[in-house]
Amino acid sequence: MIGRRHTVLQWNMGIYYDRDLSEDVRRSRLGVLGTLVAEHAPSIVALQEAPEDLQRQRVLGPRYQVISAPGGIATVILQPAWKVLDYSGMERWRALVVLIDPRAGGLGLGFWNMHLSILFKDSEERRALARCEPLADLRRFRAHHPARGEIVSGDFNLEPHDSSMTGRDGFHARGDPEWVLSKASRRDMSYRPLYNATLSALQRGGPPYGSRCRGKSTHSAGPWSMPDQALVSAEIVRCGKPKVTFLTHAGSTALCDVHRGFPDRKVGSDHLPLLIEFTA
Secondary structure: OOOOEEEEEEEEOOOOOOOOOOHHHHHHHHHHHHHHHHHHOOOEEEEEOOOOOHHHHOOOOOOEEEEEEOOOEEEEEEOOOEEEEEEEEOOOOOEEEEEEEEOOOOOOEEEEEEEOOOOOOOHHHHHHHHHHHHHHHHHHHHHHOOOOEEEEEEEOOOOOOOHHHHOOOOOOEEOOHHHHHHHOOHHHHHHOOEEEHHHHHHHHOOOOOOOEEOOOOOOOOOOEEOOEEEEEEHHHHOOOOOEEEEOOEEOOEEOEOOOOOOEOOOOOOOEOOEEEEEEO
8 A cells, every 4th residue: 555654743742730830831832832843744743731722822823723632632633634534532531533534545544642641540550541441442443443544642651561551451552563464453453453653763772762751760761761652553554664753852942951861841841742754
C-alpha cells in the first residue's frame, strides 16, 4: 500500500490542572505550541492538559479543527489533510477518539488521544486502570471499525516496558515492528498488537533519553522517563515504519534548561513534545 506521509505533534502542555501557573508561563507554552505547529506543519495535534480556551487562543490557524474532551484533552485536525467523520470523548477517563479519513485517499484511522491518571495512584493502581477502563473502549471501537488503522497517543504515565503496556491484557504494545506484523489478525481484534514507535526516539544515541525528567531520582532507571508514547497498528506499520522524535527546540527557543538539559517549565512544560511521523 502506498500512502502519504503525515506527522503528529504530541504534547502534555501542563496548563489545565495548574491553577497557579503564571500568565507569562502560560503565554510561553502557547507560543511554543504555535511555533511547533508552524515549524512542523503536523496534520494531527494531540494535547493533554491543554487550556480550556485553546480554540480562542488562535495559535493554530483557521485550517485546524479543535476537538476537545473533559480534563484538558484536545485533538486538532488539519482539515485539508483529513476529513473528520466522528468523534467521542470517554465517560470514565480522559480520552478522545476521532475517526478520520485522508482526503487524498488512503488508510482511514481511529486516532486516540489519552491521558491516564497518576494522581493519588501507586504503580499497581495505574496498571489496573490501564487494563480496565481504556481497553474496554478500545475493544468496543475495534469491533465496530475492524478495517481502520489505529494510533493511540498520549501521556500514559507508565513506561513502555511496563507489563500493562506490553502485555496481552494491557495495551499489547511492543517496540518491534516485525512482532506486530506477525501477530496481527482480524480474527482477534480485541487483543490487537500495537507497535510502540516511541522507542525509535532512542536510536539517535544521545540526550534526551525520554520525554520527562524528574532531576534527582532514587530510582535505578534514572531521572528520565517516557510516559508520552505513540502506539500504532499493523496497518500503519505495513505502509512504513513510524518514527518518533523528542523535540528539544521550538524554532530557536530551547525547551530544555541549558545547564541541566532537563525540560524547562518556564518555557515549555515538564514534558517534551513528540513528533510522530507515519504513512497512511
